[in-house]
Structures are given as C-alpha cells and as structure tokens.
Amino acid sequence: MNIPVRMYPLVILVTATLLAAATAPAVADGKRKPSPADPAWQEECGSCHIAYPPRLLPAGSWQRLMQGLGDHFGSDASLEPQRAAAIEAFLVANAGRSKDGVTAPPLRITETPWFRGEHDEVATAKWRSPAIGSPANCGACHTQAERGSFDEDEIRIP
Numbered sequence: 001m002n003i004p005v006r007m008y009p010l011v012i013l014v015t016a017t018l019l020a021a022a023t024a025p026a027v028a029d030g031k032r033k034p035s036p037a038d039p040a041w042q043e044e045c046g047s048c049h050i051a052y053p054p055r056l057l058p059a060g061s062w063q064r065l066m067q068g069l070g071d072h073f074g075s076d077a078s079l080e081p082q083r084a085a086a087i088e089a090f091l092v093a094n095a096g097r098s099k100d101g102v103t104a105p106p107l108r109i110t111e112t113p114w115f116r117g118e119h120d121e122v123a124t125a126k127w128r129s130p131a132i133g134s135p136a137n138c139g140a141c142h143t144q145a146e147r148g149s150f151d152e153d154e155i156r157i158p
Contacts, residue, residue, distance in 0.1 A: 036054070038087070040087050040090070041090050044083070050145050051146075052109060054093075054094035056109045056112070057105070058095050059091075060098055061095075061106055063092060065091075066084055066088040066091065068107075069084060119135065129158070138150070142154060143155070
C-alpha cells in the first residue's frame, strides 16, 4: 500500500490517537467501566469483603498482600498455592500504576494518596459511625462498589 508523503502527518496522527485510546482507562459516557471480572478473585476475596478492584492498588501492593494471606489484617485468608497464584496474576495484570519513588507499596487502599485526597472531607466520626464502621467499608457509601464502580453520582452517605 502506497501512502502519499503528504498524508504521513495524518496517518501518524490517526495511529497515535488509536494507540492512546487503546491504552487509556476503559470509560463509557465519561465514567470508568466496572472492574474486570475473575471468578476466583470474586469468590475468595468477596467472601469476606468486597472484591476490591485491582486498579485501586499498584502491582507491588497486590503481590505483598497475596504473599501475606496467612495474616491478612488479623485473619488467616490462606488459599491453596495454585488458586492464590492465579488470583495474584489477575490482580497484578489489572493493577493500578505505582508512583515513582515509592519504596514500599501500601497494603491498604485507605493509605494511598489517591484515597486520602478523594475522602479528605469525610470526618473521622463519620468513618466510625455504626453505618460505616471504617474507611475500608466502601459499600457503605458507594452503592455500586460491588461492581467496581465508585462514581460520585452513586454515593449515598448514611
């Protein structure tokens, strides 16, 4: 296929646009799509709490969490090695970006700068209210958290 030289800038622009669109976060109507699904992740992680979307932590965090399931925030969440490895692979493949210069990835989503910035207006007393319990209880306010959607239009603070 011969492309005239005068068309090169247009071809480059279209190619760059398509590549950017392919690597951008999945959005629909300006909103992030729900998390990718994995039955093992949903079953195992979702049996005690919501299956937190992988994008909420960087890969290093998920690796540390999965390697420490024997003492998972005070609970034994151990899994058979093959199942744990499969879930870890899913989490790492769909993880959020890590910040440059971060030496120890956070273990808690609530410790990330993103979370703190998004929730800085929530008073400590509100987090401790019986209807919420802790910042880790996303579903208390985010009505679609189980689907991985944290859209501001779907927030209902109890």
